[in-house]
Amino acid sequence: MVTIGDVAKAAGVxxxxxxxxxxxxxxxSTPVRQRVLAAVEELGYTPNAGARALATSETKVLGLLSxxxxxxxxxxxxxxxxxxxxxxxxxGYDTLLVSEEDGVHALQRxxxxxxxxxxxxxxxxxxxxxxxxxxxxxQPGAMVGLPADTSGFDxxxxxxxxxxxxxxxxxxxxxxxxxxxxxxxxxxxxxGGAYVWRLANAARARAEERGVVLHHYFGASSQxxxxxxxxxxxxxxxxxxxxxxxxxxxxxxxxxxxxxxGLHAPHxxxxxxxxxxxxxxxxxxPFTAIDSAADELxxxxxxxxxxxxxxxxxxxxxxxxxxxxxAIDDRGSTAPPRKAL
Amino acid sequence: MVTIGDVAKAAGVxxxxxxxxxxxxxxxSTPVRQRVLAAVEELGYTPNAGARALATSETKVLGLLSxxxxxxxxxxxxxxxxxxxxxxxxxGYDTLLVSEEDGVHALQRxxxxxxxxxxxxxxxxxxxxxxxxxxxxxQPGAMVGLPADTSGFDxxxxxxxxxxxxxxxxxxxxxxxxxxxxxxxxxxxxxGGAYVWRLANAARARAEERGVVLHHYFGASSQxxxxxxxxxxxxxxxxxxxxxxxxxxxxxxxxxxxxxxGLHAPHxxxxxxxxxxxxxxxxxxPFTAIDSAADELxxxxxxxxxxxxxxxxxxxxxxxxxxxxxAIDDRGSTAPPRKAL
DNA sequence: GGTACGAATCGAACCGGTTCGACAATGATG
DNA sequence: CATCATTGTCGAACCGGTTCGATTCGTACC
Numbered sequence: 185m186v187t188i189g190d191v192a193k194a195a196g197v198x199x200x201x202x203x204x205x206x207x208x209x210x211x212x213s214t215p216v217r218q219r220v221l222a223a224v225e226e227l228g229y230t231p232n233a234g235a236r237a238l239a240t241s242e243t244k245v246l247g248l249l250s251x252x253x254x255x256x257x258x259x260x261x262x263x264x265x266x267x268x269x270x271x272x273x274x275x276g277y278d279t280l281l282v283s284e285e286d287g288v289h290a291l292q293r294x295x296x297x298x299x300x301x302x303x304x305x306x307x308x309x310x311x312x313x314x315x316x317x318x319x320x321x322x323q324p325g326a327m328v329g330l331p332a333d334t335s336g337f338d339x340x341x342x343x344x345x346x347x348x349x350x351x352x353x354x355x356x357x358x359x360x361x362x363x364x365x366x367x368x369x370x371x372x373x374x375x376g377g378a379y380v381w382r383l384a385n386a387a388r389a390r391a392e393e394r395g396v397v398l399h400h401y402f403g404a405s406s407q408x409x410x411x412x413x414x415x416x417x418x419x420x421x422x423x424x425x426x427x428x429x430x431x432x433x434x435x436x437x438x439x440x441x442x443x444x445x446g447l448h449a450p451h452x453x454x455x456x457x458x459x460x461x462x463x464x465x466x467x468x469x470p471f472t473a474i475d476s477a478a479d480e481l482x483x484x485x486x487x488x489x490x491x492x493x494x495x496x497x498x499x500x501x502x503x504x505x506x507x508x509x510x511a512i513d514d515r516g517s518t519a520p521p522r523k524a525l
Numbered sequence: 526m527v528t529i530g531d532v533a534k535a536a537g538v539x540x541x542x543x544x545x546x547x548x549x550x551x552x553x554s555t556p557v558r559q560r561v562l563a564a565v566e567e568l569g570y571t572p573n574a575g576a577r578a579l580a581t582s583e584t585k586v587l588g589l590l591s592x593x594x595x596x597x598x599x600x601x602x603x604x605x606x607x608x609x610x611x612x613x614x615x616x617g618y619d620t621l622l623v624s625e626e627d628g629v630h631a632l633q634r635x636x637x638x639x640x641x642x643x644x645x646x647x648x649x650x651x652x653x654x655x656x657x658x659x660x661x662x663x664q665p666g667a668m669v670g671l672p673a674d675t676s677g678f679d680x681x682x683x684x685x686x687x688x689x690x691x692x693x694x695x696x697x698x699x700x701x702x703x704x705x706x707x708x709x710x711x712x713x714x715x716x717g718g719a720y721v722w723r724l725a726n727a728a729r730a731r732a733e734e735r736g737v738v739l740h741h742y743f744g745a746s747s748q749x750x751x752x753x754x755x756x757x758x759x760x761x762x763x764x765x766x767x768x769x770x771x772x773x774x775x776x777x778x779x780x781x782x783x784x785x786x787g788l789h790a791p792h793x794x795x796x797x798x799x800x801x802x803x804x805x806x807x808x809x810x811p812f813t814a815i816d817s818a819a820d821e822l823x824x825x826x827x828x829x830x831x832x833x834x835x836x837x838x839x840x841x842x843x844x845x846x847x848x849x850x851x852a853i854d855d856r857g858s859t860a861p862p863r864k865a866l
Numbered sequence: 867g868g869t870a871c872g873a874a875t876c877g878a879a880c881c882g883g884t885t886c887g888a889c890a891a892t893g894a895t896g
Numbered sequence: 897c898a899t900c901a902t903t904g905t906c907g908a909a910c911c912g913g914t915t916c917g918a919t920t921c922g923t924a925c926c
Contacts, residue, residue: 185639187912198876203914210915211873230637234584235912237575238881245621245640252607259600259807266593269624278640280586281622283610296571298526299586299619411809436808439781466600467777467808468752528882539906544884551885554904576882579911870925879916885909892903 186227194223206231237298246272246489247300247323249282249290249314251307253372260432260478263460264306264328267482275490277301287314295321302489304482305329308339309376326489328481330379334505338488340481343507344379347430347474348386350510351456352398355426359520360454362397363426364417366434369405383430383458399424403431411437418445425521429457429471436467450519461513471517474510481508527568535564547572578639586619587830588641588664590628590655592648594716601773601819604801605647605669608823616831618642628655636662643830645823646670649680650717667830669822671720675846679829681822684848685720688771688815689727691851692797693739696767700861701795703738704767705758707775710746724771724799740765744772752778759786766862770798770812777808791860802854812858815851822849 192202197216204210205220212220223229237243248268252258269279280300284290287305291314294300301323305314308329318325319336326338355363365387367373368380384400391398399421404410410433418424418441429435435457442449449455449471457464457473464473488504495501533543538557545551546561553561564570578584589609593599610620621641625631628646632655635641642664646655649670659666660677667679696704706728708714709721725741732739740762745751751774759765759782770776776798783790790796790812798805798814805814829845836842 185912188914189912199913200877200915201875204875207914210875213874216874228637230634232579232912233638233640234575234578235881236914238573238579238883239912239914241881243575248622252603258607258803259603262593262600262603265622266599266624269622273623273625278635279622281589281606281610281620282614283607284614293571294619296569297574299574433807433809436777440784443781443784462599466774468774526882529884530882540883541885541907542905545905548884551905552903557904573882576911577884579913580882580884582911868926871923872921873923874919874921876919877917880914882911884911887906887908889906890904893901895900896898 185232186229188229188231190227191220191223191229194227195219241298243299243301244276245278245280245300246486247280247282247291247294247303249284249287249303249305251285251287252283253307253375260460260463260476261306263462263476263478264482267479268304268306268486271483271486272490275486277486277490288317291317291321295323302326302493304485304489306482307377310378311376324489324492326485326492328485330382330507332378334503336503338485338492338503339505340485340488341379341507342474342477342481343509344382345386346507347458347510348383348388349390350474350512351383351428351458352387352390352394352396354456354512354518355428355454356391356394356396358454358518360396360426361521362399362421362424363391363428364399364401364421364424365428365430366414366417367400367402367430369431370402371405373402380430387428397424403434410434411441414438414441415445424453426454426456426518429455429473432457432459432463435459435469435471435473439470449517451522454518454521456512456518458510464513464515470515472515473513475513477508477511526573527570529570529572531568532561532564532570535568536560582639584640584642585617586621586641587613587827588621588623588632588635588644590623590625590631590644590646592626592628593624594648594713601801601804601817602647604803604817604819605823608820609645609647609827612824612827613831616827618827618831629658632658632662636664643667643834645826645830647823651719652717665830665833667826667833669826671723671846671848673719675844677844679826679833679844680846681826681829682720682848683815683818683822684850685723686727687848688799688851689724689729690731691815691853692724692769692799693728693731693735693737695797695853695859696769696795697732697735697737699795699859701737701767702862703740703762703765704732704769705740705742705762705765706769706771707755707758708741708743708771710772711743712746714743721771728769738765739769744775751775752782755779755782756786765794767795767797767859770796770814773798773800773804776800776810776812776814780811790858792863795859795862797853797859799851805854805856811856813856814854816854818849818852 188202192199202220205212205217272279282290303325305327308327310332330341373380404413455471457471460476460478533540543561546553546558613620623631644666646668649668651673669681671682714721745754796812798812801817801819
């Protein structure tokens with residue numbers, strides 16, 4: 185393996201001079217720098233990451249902790265992951281992906297062994313057991329998902345309260361008076377996925393304000409059940425003219441449910457979902473939806489995290505709490521109600 | 526930060542003794558070892574990963590190189606990724622996920638900076654430009670996907686030739702005489718995804734052998750088109766009684782296509798797909814399918830890779846080429862043909 | 867014309883582990 | 897009882913970078 189010593193020797197300078205020529209941390213005369221760079225090129229030198237990490241206490245690696253749970257629709261998680269890895273790379277960092285079930289343990293392991301410069305947490309729960317560990321860790325962390333206590337963290341999430349209102353308003357503005365909301369499975373809520381409640385409560389409150397009827401259901405936690413359940417909801421509320429879905433699995437199942445019933449959106453029923461644009465494209469989902477902005481959230485979390493890492497303790501960067509306002513991708517699945525079904 | 530020096534001091538021994546007590550590479554008396562372990566516990570010592578990597582030339586990290594392309598159905602890739610990360614962790618390794626478009630560059634970067642002990646390549650193409658780099662790298666590599674030349678590599682893939690035959694045989698054995706095969710988009714083939722051809726050619730050859738008719742199509746590369754295309758295939762071949770899908774996107778779109786036409790599997794048409802069990806569960810896909818064994822392939826690749834890393838140069842581990850025989854998950858979407866449609 | 871200063875470079879120390887060689891104590895062997 | 901091997905421990909060197917302090921040289925300044 186070629187080391188910086190080899191480069192120094194080839195360029196006829198000391199190791200420290202070679203180092204300064206490469207890092208630019210001290211001024212080096214142009215001819216010397218050129219010789220060093222030429223030697224690097226010729227020998228094909230690349231710094232040893234371990235050695236550099238040891239000397240500088242910087243690894244240029246971020247730890248990405250996620251959970252991939254079936255009932256929260258694992259495939260949708262991929263968009264967050266890719267947002268993180270792509271942005272990290274653009275900023276000069278690599279990403280260590282940890283899918284370990286025991287997130288607390290993983291966090292401790294990576295933190296105390298100094299394998300990463302910072303953490304990105306996905307799927308953060310209301311009372312997430314990883315947060316106390318993260319607080320105590322010397323590395324900073326940013327997260328996607330809104331915990332109960334955000335103090336001391338950089339937090340990014342979709343604004344689910346505004347999303348719930350927006351869903352209801354969109355349909356009520358069109359003239360709908362009765363609708364059904366299908367949330368994520370209740371398991372998700374129990375586990376701390378408070379976003380489900382935030383959206384549902386906001387939708388319910390707004391429906392009440394506007395004097396319309398909203399029926400709320402949790403989706404089935406076993407996926408094969410979800411189509412059957414959708415039929416059940418439609419059977420139970422024959423006069424409902426709108427369907428709100430905060431559940432990717434239900435959205436994926438809906439097209440066949442509708443066609444089985446001979447219904448067409450928006451002619452017979454109006455539909456608004458909440459999932460990412462990529463997700464919609466991948467599954468040819470024809471429904472108007474609030475974009476969950478997965479990629480964007482991942483990227484923002486990384487940008488903030490890197491800013492904090494590189495800012496060091498010098499600049500006291502204030503902690504941020506960014507709730508992205510919901511944006512609707514109109515795919516034409518909403519319209520004024522034709523009549524009660 | 527607490528170092529091994531602190532531990533040694535607390536235990537009243539030298540640094541080297543502390544190291545030997547922890548690694549077990551030399552015999553240490555029981556009382557001394559106990560004192561060292563007690564000190565570790567008390568001080569909360571964890572070895573610094575960078576320093577250890579520098580000293581031992583082992584990072585305990587694997588590099589995972591993947592591509593997430595829309596037309597190859599990115600969500601399905603997640604199953605491979607999770608198979609890799611979970612198995613790696615079980616064997617004591619962490620996983621650096623690289624989604625970089627430029628896989629060659631990423632490979633060089635991670636290899637020459639000694640950030641990882643080995644590589645797992647997903648989505649390997651017929652003539653993959655990463656393979657020459659991998660051959661020259663000092664770290665070993667294992668892959669999922671079958672390149673033209675496998676010499677010098679550990680290769681794992683589903684047996685797509687046997688899969689093509691199995692699909693055809695399954696339906697012909699039931700009495701079907703005419704069927705339609707929908708492959709991945711042609712883009713995938715052009716990019717080197719030879720598995721598409723391997724399955725299609727094998728299916729075609731077997732159909733000919735058995736004297737039945739097989740119509741072959743590539744799916745649309747833009748997903749919204751795929752449902753329309755499926756309708757087109759069914760319109761074009763009204764007497765076909767079987768549908769073979771080597772295309773996750775088409776499988777996802779099929780339920781609504783069928784119900785729009787008032788068809789039910791297997792009553793009106795028999796369907797066999799090729800996708801993972803997790804994928805089927807997630808999307809409530811009701812079709813009998815060959816399991817793509819994504820998780821299993823990822824795990825096998827990691828097991829072999831780690832064996833090679835830890836075997837060192839001592840044991841000359843032979844390179845393996847494992848093609849997993851296709852297994853059918855019967856979800857009841859095949860039956861003898863009722864009649865021509 | 868002496869002094870002060872900045873630029874350019876070098877040698878040595880350091881980061882935190884592992885590992886080699888030496889050495890003392892112990893026990894077994896002839 | 898001298899010898900030899902074995903066991904347990906220590907000090908020092910090493911892995912490959914970065915960084916601090918000191919030194920040299922040339923130039924600007926008063």
